[in-house]
Amino acid sequence: MPKKVKLPRVAKGKNLVYLDDSSIDNILAMVMTLTQEISVLTDRLDTVENLMANKGQINRDDIDSFEPDDELQEKRTERRKTLLKRVLLPIEKALDSK
């Protein structure tokens, strides 16, 4: 069995610093990735709850083949927006300051 191919995950280019120094940039990037993972967990739980509401026993394949309908997709989008609003509140506040 040949070794599994690994794809690059970092783009080549200028190393720019945005905030006071690169460690603060890194922390903000890490916060956003953690926020993304919270969103993934919440959606997974939501999928399980939706599946359980319809049948008593489910397995991993049920989760992977679950397709949210438009209504559920909209609900999730709203919930992600609320999550983002909470996490990014300090930045919104800074831009709102008069």
Place this chain on the structure above:
Amino acid sequence: MQKQKHLMQPIPSHDESVRQDFITDFRAFLTDEIYPKITPYYVSKIEPAFVKEKGRIPADKKEVQDIMLKDSAYQSWSFLQRISQQMMFTSVIDTVERTLEDLIEETKNYTKLGSLKLDKSLKVPRYLTAYDIHQQPGGYHTENTENDIAAGVVYDISLPIYSRDAMGDENDLLAQATINYLINNLDVKPKKILDMGCNIGNSTLPFVRAFPESEVYGIDVAAPGLRYAHARANALNASVHFSQQNAESTSFEDNTFDIVASCLLLHETSHSAIPKIINECARILKPGGWMLHLDVYPFQRNIVEPLYDFLKDWEVTNNNEDFSGVLREMDLQGIFEDAGFTKDTIQFTSAEANSDADNGYTGDFYLKLPVYVAQVAD
């Protein structure tokens, strides 16, 4: 909405799928909730502080840039916008990496229509290897394994996330704008059409659909995209002849094509490549043939609006689109005329497309982009 739009695209796992959905919503949040605050913030806070100190408003984008790059509120948005693109790619790459071997195997079932000609000896130009354009890790050209298609797949499944599903099931709304322009403004019945810098062929296929009688060709310097393009076109039942060639100097004979088009090609090349590409268009077009280059960046305006000018350049520095700023200031009119295009046919105008909700597009999206048009002398 189901993510797999044709059989050459991978199916994401549950978590990969909702991880990608998060990126769509993250980018929407930045566009809808944060970005609109920047101009009012500048007007109410940044500019008055500058006026207080200097007794005048900033004169140009350079002066605006000097203040904004030191402002943590602006820089926070700018950084978030930049990493939303990076996070988009990492979220998509998970799916592509997991499914890559199977997808490469699958390409063998999709070879019947059209053709694919690769050229191992072709050198990928430095403007594509010096840095990874729009931050796609590995760019268009990196070969991670034998018969690699990863860069193509990543591009194909990122576009709907990048565009909030506005590009349609076949990721082709931009080319639809070119075709609308062509049909509404030019009197041509093309027999042979070339799409330069075709990558995965998402802007090539619409020509096959719009002109079913024509022979359609696509060229690109990067092999992973072309391999994927050929399989993708077959999965979508379209015949295109793909070959690995540099648009600056192709192997096509003089007077071959009725139409030579490109979509988002020019701003990803270089100062010295542009005249070569335009000369090549003139050479391979038949007398009376047309070239149409669609691009994303707005034309240079004659009025100076320091904040607008500064924000307009955001992608140039922050999303690895370094050449696009230079392109805007080049004398394209002169380059087109020198190449032999008829002066009074040269147009720097707009191409438009309306997405149609019944056809896999999100309903309310209207697109208007710059298009550079010219006709070779008859």
